[in-house]
Amino acid sequence: MKPLVAIVGRPNVGKSTLFNRLTGGRIAIVEDTPGVTRDRLYRDAEWENRIFTVIDTGGIETGKNDKMIERIKIQAQIAIEEADVILFVIDGRTGITVEDQEISLMLRKTKKNVILVVNKIEDYSDPTTMYEFYSLGLGEPNYISAAHGMNTGDLLDNVVEKLPKNDEEIIDPDIIMLAVAGRPNVGKSSLVNTILGKERVIVSDVAGTTRDAIDTKFMRNSQEYVIIDTAGMRRRGKIYDNTERYSVIRSLRAIDRSDVVLLVMDAKDGITEQDKKVIGYAHEQGKGCILVINKWDLIEKDDKTLHNFEKKVRKELLFLQYAPIIFVSAVTKQRTDKILEIVDYVAEQQSNRVSTSALNQVITEATQLNPPPSDKGKRLKILYTTQVGIKPPTFILFVNEPEIMHFSYKRYLENKIRDSFGFEGTPIRLVARKKSE
Ligand SMILES: Nc1nc2c(ncn2[C@@H]2O[C@H](COP(=O)(O)OP(=O)(O)OP(=O)(O)O)[C@@H](O)[C@H]2O)c(=O)[nH]1
Ligand SMILES: Nc1nc2c(ncn2[C@@H]2O[C@H](COP(=O)(O)OP(=O)(O)OP(=O)(O)O)[C@@H](O)[C@H]2O)c(=O)[nH]1
Numbered sequence: 001m002k003p004l005v006a007i008v009g010r011p012n013v014g015k016s017t018l019f020n021r022l023t024g025g026r027i028a029i030v031e032d033t034p035g036v037t038r039d040r041l042y043r044d045a046e047w048e049n050r051i052f053t054v055i056d057t058g059g060i061e062t063g064k065n066d067k068m069i070e071r072i073k074i075q076a077q078i079a080i081e082e083a084d085v086i087l088f089v090i091d092g093r094t095g096i097t098v099e100d101q102e103i104s105l106m107l108r109k110t111k112k113n114v115i116l117v118v119n120k121i122e123d124y125s126d127p128t129t130m131y132e133f134y135s136l137g138l139g140e141p142n143y144i145s146a147a148h149g150m151n152t153g154d155l156l157d158n159v160v161e162k163l164p165k166n167d168e169e170i171i172d173p174d175i176i177m178l179a180v181a182g183r184p185n186v187g188k189s190s191l192v193n194t195i196l197g198k199e200r201v202i203v204s205d206v207a208g209t210t211r212d213a214i215d216t217k218f219m220r221n222s223q224e225y226v227i228i229d230t231a232g233m234r235r236r237g238k239i240y241d242n243t244e245r246y247s248v249i250r251s252l253r254a255i256d257r258s259d260v261v262l263l264v265m266d267a268k269d270g271i272t273e274q275d276k277k278v279i280g281y282a283h284e285q286g287k288g289c290i291l292v293i294n295k296w297d298l299i300e301k302d303d304k305t306l307h308n309f310e311k312k313v314r315k316e317l318l319f320l321q322y323a324p325i326i327f328v329s330a331v332t333k334q335r336t337d338k339i340l341e342i343v344d345y346v347a348e349q350q351s352n353r354v355s356t357s358a359l360n361q362v363i364t365e366a367t368q369l370n371p372p373p374s375d376k377g378k379r380l381k382i383l384y385t386t387q388v389g390i391k392p393p394t395f396i397l398f399v400n401e402p403e404i405m406h407f408s409y410k411r412y413l414e415n416k417i418r419d420s421f422g423f424e425g426t427p428i429r430l431v432a433r434k435k436s437e
Pocket of ligand 2: 182183184185186187188189190191294295296297298328329330331332
């Protein structure tokens, strides 16, 4: 799992400037997905060949009426629970404030790695003020200017040094890792309990070493699964009950480790912006995606209700047409026994490999039916296609001019591939690569 680095500090010290500085433009996003809401809260960074995720906790929403100090404390608490490394940012121009001292107190108690960052230092001509920051008891300060990128490279060196080593997780390809994501109160725990049932053998509760997450391993028809704990399933403190952002972070972390994601929604609420964000992330990360509409027992139905509901969800999630939708009730157990059947099916589709000859035949027929786009007198030619990976299935299209490959044409080819080979429930990736004719 990617390590997590959280930026903490009171307002206006330069957290989001630092966030942008650390994450800006370093990682090329594989493909922008139209319709996926992007967020500045949570982004990947790379330094010295290590990839890690950075969170700007300033973006975490807390209760509307929380006072500033309460808000910062909640944000710091989340960082302490979730992050591997905490960057505590202070404004070097204003010096230490009462809020800074309060956060320091919290951070000093944690066993997590804390790096003290004194920002807005563009001028080192007054060394006397520099010593003041040692008094926080958080070790040697890192003096930087986030706005001008001064000393941020040294800061990144420090961060990378403190990241956990790569040995934390052994991935067993035979186990299906299942993330159950969704907003608070949609029924995630109820569904997990239903899935686990009485008859299922729970192999063990695996206490995660790094993040005290609790995973549940179980067997069904000789298939092993691990359900990854997400927001609220085992809530430790009451402090962030109302922070939806918190559940987003937990969901995203669970998705990182999963093969298949169940996005659970409440039938009464339908799909929300947060749901789109979470499932959009799963899609981008190449995870299997299943939409679970829970509390179906609470809906008054006629023979069109289900169909209309599905139509509405599909319209909201244009990039996710491949995802199965299932309507369930954790209370009446309606269709809940189908969930793992669909999970198995999606897991199989994710690992599906198709033969190169069959693939090329499908692509040739597709290009004959609907010729590739042209631009400035040049027409795109697809010379050869091959599947290079699974989980998610990934295809390389060798073409004469990759720039002419439009998103819409890729989408068309993707649909053709799906028509022939399935790949239900899993994103697939098409990469156009130049090959001289
Ligand atoms: N001089 C100077 N100004 C900076 C530096 N970094 C940030 N600032 C300025 O400080 C102000 C606050 O920066 P932000 O990055 O928005 O601070 P923040 O901590 O994210 O603030 P909140 O969103 O309120 O939590 C902006 O006007 C920035 O331009 C720096 O290195 N030097
Ligand atoms: N009517 C009905 N109620 C349900 C169903 N599933 C869950 N509930 C109720 O919804 C509430 C929330 O269920 P939980 O399983 O705790 O939801 P959760 O998503 O785990 O919630 P958090 O722990 O806050 O993340 C409980 O009161 C459940 O009894 C359902 O299918 N139908």
